[in-house]
Amino acid sequence: MFVKRSVTSSMAKALVGILILSVLSTGLALTTLVDSLRDAEAVNIAGSLRMQSYRLAYKLTNGSNQLDGLLVQYQHSLLAPALLKLDRFYVPKDVREKYLTLRQSWHALETEIRAGHPESYQANVASYVDQIDHFVLALQRYSEQKLSIVATVSVVGYIAIIALVLFCIRFMRRQVVTPLKRLVDASLRMQQRDFNHPPLDVSLPNELGVLSQTFTAMSGDLAKLYKSLEHKVREKTERLQQANRTLEVLYSCSQALNAGQLDQRAFEKVLHIVRLSEQLQCIRLNVEDNVNQWQIGNGEPLAEQEWHALAIMQDNKPLGSLSWQQQQQPPHPHLMQSVANMLSRSVYFYRAQKQHMQFLLMEERATIARELHDSLAQALTFLRIQLTLLKRTLANSSPAAHEIIDDFDQALSDAYRQLRELLATFRLSIQDADLNAALKQVLEPLKLLTSARIQLHCRLASQALNAQQQVHALQIVREAVLNAIKHADAQEIVIRCELSPEGNNQITICDDGSGIDSLDEPEGHYGLTIMNERAVRLGGTLHIGRGKTGGTEVCLTFPP
Template sequence: MASVKRSVTNSIARMLIAIVILSILSAGLALISLAASRTDAEAINISGSLRMQSYRLAYDLTTNSPYLNSHIRQYALSINAPALKEINEFYFPADIQQKYQTLLDRWQELEQELTHNNGDVYISQLADYVNEINEFVLAIQLFSELKLKAAVFISIISVLSTIGLVFYVIHFSRREIVDPLNRMVAASHYIQTGRFDHQPLDVEKHNELGVLATAFTSMSSDLAKMYQSLAQKVEEKTIKLTQANRSLGVLYDCLQALSVSQVDRQCFEQVLHIVRTSENMVAIRLEIQDSGEGRWVLEEGDEDKNRIWQHLPLQQDEQILGKMSWQCSDTAVHPQLIENVSNILSRGIYFNRAQKRYLQVLLMEERATIARELHDSLAQSLSFLRIQLTLLKRVIPSNNEKAMSVITDFDQALSSAYRQLRELLATFRLTIQEADLHEALNQLITPLQAQTEVPIQMHCALSSQALNAQQQVHALQIVREAVLNAIKHANASLISIHCEPTGDGNNMITITDNGAGIKSLDEPEGHYGLNIMSERASRLGGTLTIGPHEEGGTLVRLIFPQQ
């Protein structure tokens, strides 16, 4: 902290003391002058009377006046009067003292002449003596006037000095006190309105106002920094709130896009479009992976080869579902927003799979219910008819060829219907609990593998999100029927299942074996497996191709569009 080297209070006090001292000096000098002049009038009067007395003595001499001696004594008293004796004091000029001493000496000479009755000598020297008296009186008068002039001069100088000091005190007060205070008041008004660009204060002064100006400037600087810091924090908070509000809007739109009864590809594409548009991204990509090699990739925007991709894994309940990748523009993406979007997408994928599993379970339960109804009604009826047909054979004579022919045809039709019913029951009783296509195929192949020693290989590069629940059920049924046919009829040593996307974005499932190969696409009477497979393919909106494989065996290829 700055120290006070030249106190304003002390300076003003010194100037006021100087005014007081000057007043005292001027008054003292004036009093001294007046005191020194108190006998001047008396001295001049007595000196002037010496001339008259000198002439009176001359008159007494000429008239032989009896009062001569009395007048001589009176003259001696006058010339030695106390008012004239003060002329010998130190403050009288030497020439006046010399003149007075000369008068005294001449008077002693003249007094002797008068005493010895030498009147002629006295009269002859009287004119010179009176001239000396005149000169003495004039000297006293001039000295008295000089003292009066000195007193007047001292008074004028004192008054002017006092006025000068007063004006200097006023100027000093204005310069050292009033002006700095006015600048501080103006600066305080600036600060009061939130402005800190006030006129610089004089901090170079080493007085109280300089210390105050230094403290005020420091306080203003601290307030400016604090105000700027607060303004910056407010701006940062405003930016964060704006970002949070915008992020909430984006998240709300994303949730709205996924808050539908059926979460499908269009929903995820809409979410990617919302995020890319709001964050001004170059491109954004969603890649969903299954337990196998299946990948489902959605991309919004055009990839920039000169920009790097940023990645964020998508997981739910510690299970990796895929990843989200994006390319930023010149502005960075808010990390919290992108993390929340990834959580929303993860939940959307999880919900999509759960929804698909639920629909699949509903389909399976519906088919199981149909199978139970068929078993409890139609199968029982067919069994009853077969029993009745056996009893009928026993009742009708064997030599009745016409009746036996009808019974034989009826038995064949009944057996075909019963065999077809069993195939339908086996188809309807297919139970798949997994929504993931790779796991569903594994669950499908496991019981089939138990029916044969032929190895069944499976390669699935098709994403589960590319199929809805109904498509997956039909596709699994076609795969099951194709594998069963290969097990029963191909006499193969290897059965392979390949699931992969095509170049034009369709789904392709291929079942091949290295067996004897299919001889004809015409099914035997009472068999409907190939027709059912073709019907399922048409329901998928795809095509089913069954034919010989290039490397031998049979190839069954199903191509159908994504959901």
């Protein structure tokens, strides 16, 4: 940026112009006045020529002997310095011509006087004096003209000076004062963080124009920088607020998952917290088991709305997905990813917790089995040994005694058989928290006892049963399958685990055997009774009857 016309140089030029005008007008006036100092003398001398002309005419008439002296005096007056300066170039031509004519006419008259012809002088003196009158009038007008010139030059000089001063004032107001006011106003607005100040005049060719350009560019840069800083501060604030909200949501979810035992209600509470926080239409947790999946949701889904999903992983293995439908704005991705990670660990802990509970139950039942084996089983064994010895001792006794001994032997055998079944029941081992896998573990040893084909169709999710429910359900399935193997002579046994139309858990065991005749158990058998007690503990019902195509159907229904 270059300065085309500096304010200093412009003001200097204006001041120099004022000074020049002042000097010119004053100098011209002074010069004219100086030149006019001898105008009065010239007028007086020219006026005295009239008197001297008449005096010569009078002396010629009287014959005076002073004629030579008068002629010399007249010549001296006619050639006086005040009149000789009239021959200069700046003197008006009319004055110079009249003065020259006057000198020529006097030369002719002087010649006539010296030639002794006074009558010729007297005849022409009147016209000569008339020439003098015209010459004096010309001198007077010339003097007045010089005074008019002085006045005109003075007035024109003053007018020019005043005009130049007004121009300087106007120039200062337009080129200096107004731009400075705008700069001051813009600087005050910028001090108040208002960058939308009125536009500055950047077209000025002086320093203030350059300053306005620089100030405008600086103001624009500061406005951009300030907006950028405001945007960054706003972004940081939003990030901090989002991080704070994310931490609050994660804390609430953590509290929900850490409140006692993990169950379906804990997962539903977490989904409810996330849905309200992120204003989601619907959110679902889908967990995949070995053969099926279980789903927990919160909110009402819309059929026409798009689903978004995040995979739930644990040790790089998929556990399921977290899916949702958003209303307007999408949820924060970091929050949803953190919730997905938290749910993946919770699902893993849920399975581990369920498996741990089952291990505790199995350990407790195994302890009871060991206690039964070490106490009751040994007592029954001792009684059988004693009964055998008694038979040998009373080999020749009466038939009535042998009948009593045989009944006692039969009762002891039934008690021993029931004890073995009870020990087998208590020693049931489940190594997996997954219902489908646990059923397979229960059915594996049973398949070795029969040639019948045993089919398993499990559509119940693992979370549908807790550890105690799962143990009771497995025992009922085991007892029903054992009954089908031992008493029905079945060739095909089908186990189905699914949800009933009412939403309850339903386990059905069907076989194609001979079918059950009565629900009344023989004396010393308690399998059906125990199955009914387990169903009551599950809060459900157990229905045993003939199947639609024959055989026996055992249907266990209990709430989730």
